[in-house]
Amino acid sequence: MKAPKTLIVYYSRTGNTKAVAELIQQEVGGDLAQIETKTSRPSNYRAEVEQNAREQEQSVKPALKSNLPDLKQYDRIFIGSPTWNMALPQAVVSFMANNDFAGKTVIPFNTNGGYGVGSVFTQIKQGTSGARVLKGFSIKGGEEINGILLAIKGNRRVTVSKEIRTWLTSINQQQ
DSSP states (O other): OOOOOEEEEEOOSSSHHHHHHHHHHHHHOOEEEEOOBSSOOOSSHHHHHHHHHHHHHTTOOOOBOSOSOOGGGOSEEEEEEEOBTTBOOHHHHHHHHTSOOTTOEEEEEEEESSSOOTTHHHHHHHHTTTSEEOOOEEEEOOBGGGTBOOOSOHHHHHHHHHHHHHHHHHTTOOO
16 A cells, blocks of 8 residues: 655644644654745734734634645645644634645644643634544643743653654554
């Protein structure tokens, strides 16, 4: 059986979701791509939270940089995102709205500040119509509100790597 062509796409503010994406790539191979908005996001945490809340309330889909690969060449797509206001950042909503996921296998993953996945996995399932969506992976990352940014490093990165390997085995998606 041919190995699926894999894309791991993620959105990350402080590096935790990126760290998880890199750990997934170490386990399954594939291409890594970051979702980025055309317009810079606020660097101030409070300003970012306020802007994101307005975008979510108004269903704003920010324009994305066009550096993402064409999804047609991929069979399996991991989509990674932090939880913001218990939901997806609108940049990820834009990514899903701009792509066709029919016939793909989509595998969500998430980092959060300790409050859990919120509606992130439900939104990914709804936003990737026509895809087979597998059980997602969620892990606590940093707590930016408390000044803890990149938390998935050092020994914590090793622990998260083991948890990712266990998750991938449970959903039969090892390399």
